[in-house]
Amino acid sequence: MTGKITNPAQDHPQSVSQKRLWFGFGGAGIAWVLLGCADLLTAYYFCAHSASGGRTLLFVLTFLLLITAIGAGWTGFQTFRNAAREPLTDSHAIGRQEFMGMVGMLMAISLGLGIIWLGIPAMILDFCVRAK
Numbered sequence: 001m002t003g004k005i006t007n008p009a010q011d012h013p014q015s016v017s018q019k020r021l022w023f024g025f026g027g028a029g030i031a032w033v034l035l036g037c038a039d040l041l042t043a044y045y046f047c048a049h050s051a052s053g054g055r056t057l058l059f060v061l062t063f064l065l066l067i068t069a070i071g072a073g074w075t076g077f078q079t080f081r082n083a084a085r086e087p088l089t090d091s092h093a094i095g096r097q098e099f100m101g102m103v104g105m106l107m108a109i110s111l112g113l114g115i116i117w118l119g120i121p122a123m124i125l126d127f128c129v130r131a132k
Contacts, residue, residue, distance in 0.1 A: 016079045016097055024079045024104035027072025028111040031065040035115055038065075039122070047128035055122055062119030069115055073108025076101045 038061045046054030080093065080101030093102040 016082060016101075020075055021079055021097060021100055024072055024076035025100045025107075026104070027075070028069040028104070028108040031068040031072070032111040032114050032118075035062060035065045035118055039118060043128070058119070058122040062115060062122070066112060066115045066119070069108050069112040073105055073112065076104025076108060080105060 039058060042054050042058050042061075045051070046057075078101070080098055083095055083097035083101060085095075093099045
C-alpha cells in the first residue's frame with residue numbers, strides 16, 4: 001500500500017482560462033502597487049487640503065485590495081492544483097500553468113503580508129505626520 005495522496009483532478013489536468021491564469025499570477029502584485037499609489041495620493045490630498053476622512057478611505061482601500069490579493073492567491077492555488085499531473089506534495093511546477101499558479105500563490109502570500117504592513121501605519125500614526 002502506498003502513502004500517496006491522490007486528487008481526482010490530477011488524473012486529467014484541466015486547461016485554465018487566460019484571465020484566471022493572469023489574475024492568479026499578477027493580481028496580488030497589482031493590488032500591492034495600487035495600495036502604495038493610493039497611500040501616497042490620499043496622504044497628499046487629505047493633508048494638503050486639511051480634509052478629514054483619509055484614514056477611513058485608506059482603511060477601506062487596504063481591506064478591498066487585501067481581499068483582491070487573497071482572491072488572486074486562491075485563483076493561483078486552484079490553477080496550480082488543476083494543472084498538476086502529480087500529487088501536490090510531489091509536484092514541481094514544470095508546466096507553464098503549474099508554474100504561474102505556484103508563483104501567483106507565493107506572490108499573494110508575500111504581497112498580502114506587504115499590504116497588511118503598508119496599511120498598519122495609517123491605522124496607528126497620525127495621517128498627516130507621516131506625509132511630512
